[in-house]
Amino acid sequence: MNLNKINKFIVSLIIVVSAFTFNACRENSSSDIIPVSNAGQYLNLNTGSSWEYSADGSTNTTVVTVTDSTKLAFTKNYKIFHSTTLGVTTSNYYTYKNGNYYLLIAKTAGGYEELIYLKDSSEVGKKWSATVSPNGTSVVYNYEVKENGLTQTINGTTYTNVVHVKLTVPISGYTADAYYAPKVGLIKSDAITSGVTSITELKSYTLK
Numbered sequence: 001m002n003l004n005k006i007n008k009f010i011v012s013l014i015i016v017v018s019a020f021t022f023n024a025c026r027e028n029s030s031s032d033i034i035p036v037s038n039a040g041q042y043l044n045l046n047t048g049s050s051w052e053y054s055a056d057g058s059t060n061t062t063v064v065t066v067t068d069s070t071k072l073a074f075t076k077n078y079k080i081f082h083s084t085t086l087g088v089t090t091s092n093y094y095t096y097k098n099g100n101y102y103l104l105i106a107k108t109a110g111g112y113e114e115l116i117y118l119k120d121s122s123e124v125g126k127k128w129s130a131t132v133s134p135n136g137t138s139v140v141y142n143y144e145v146k147e148n149g150l151t152q153t154i155n156g157t158t159y160t161n162v163v164h165v166k167l168t169v170p171i172s173g174y175t176a177d178a179y180y181a182p183k184v185g186l187i188k189s190d191a192i193t194s195g196v197t198s199i200t201e202l203k204s205y206t207l208k
Contacts, residue, residue: 040096040120042163042180045079046208051185055200060086066208071104074114078104108135115141118180122148122163142168152179154187154201162187183207 047068054061062085071078071093078093093104093112101118113132126145131138143165150162159181167176176191187202 040099040101041182042118042120042185043094043096043101044183044185044207045094045096048208049206051205052203053200054203056198061203064092073104073112076102076114078102105132105134107133117143117167118163118165118178119145122165124148137171139169139171142170146177150179152181152187155203157202159184159187 045066047066050063050065052061052063062083064081064083067080067082069080071080073093076095076097078095081092081094083090083092095102099120100116102114103117104112104114106112113134115130115132116128119126119128122145124145124147127143129140129142131140133139145163146166147164148161150160150164152159152162162179162181165178165180167178168174172193174191174193176189178186179188181187184202184205184207189200191198191200
């Protein structure tokens with residue numbers, strides 16, 4: 001499973017419907033950029049920051065880059081991230097506000113829904129849920145902080161104060177364990193779909 005798929009569930013991650021209309025969503029060029037809220041400790045929104053991920057040890061990696069554009073949705077300004085795998089680029093949308101980390105999920109019928117995939121309050125046992133309907137059917141995403149203050153070594157790099165968040169989607173049986181490091185963001189995820197486990201790990205990154 002590549003990072004783009006994982007983002008749709010998780011970190012859709014991979015993840016609340018507002019009175020703000022979907023038709024009001026728009027992208028802004030660098031000359032029309034709207035300031036984005038200051039990011040929390042687990043999200044870097046600086047233009048040019050990038051992360052390279054590998055899935056299941058494959059040599060085909062996914063490179064995620066922060067662009068200089070934003071999308072206005074649900075009264076928030078989302079920074080646009082480009083994810084490129086084997087020459088194919090897709091867009092993902094993230095923002096941070098009042099201790100919550102948000103992402104946009106595209107709806108099959110058009111428009112978006114937003115989801116909180118992470119919180120600054122990372123005490124063990126912290127839980128929250130969200131209901132979205134990307135395909136017209138209500139889907140509940142349940143999150144729980146399983147661990148914090150972890151030390152994790154991924155591809156030779158050691159990260160400290162890592163938080164571990166577990167996502168479960170009862171309707172599909174999908175589960176994912178995501179690990180976030182301060183300043184860097186997502187460093188690893190273990191996802192299980194139909195009994196098959198897929199592991200995505202951070203290989204390298206550049207922060208601006």
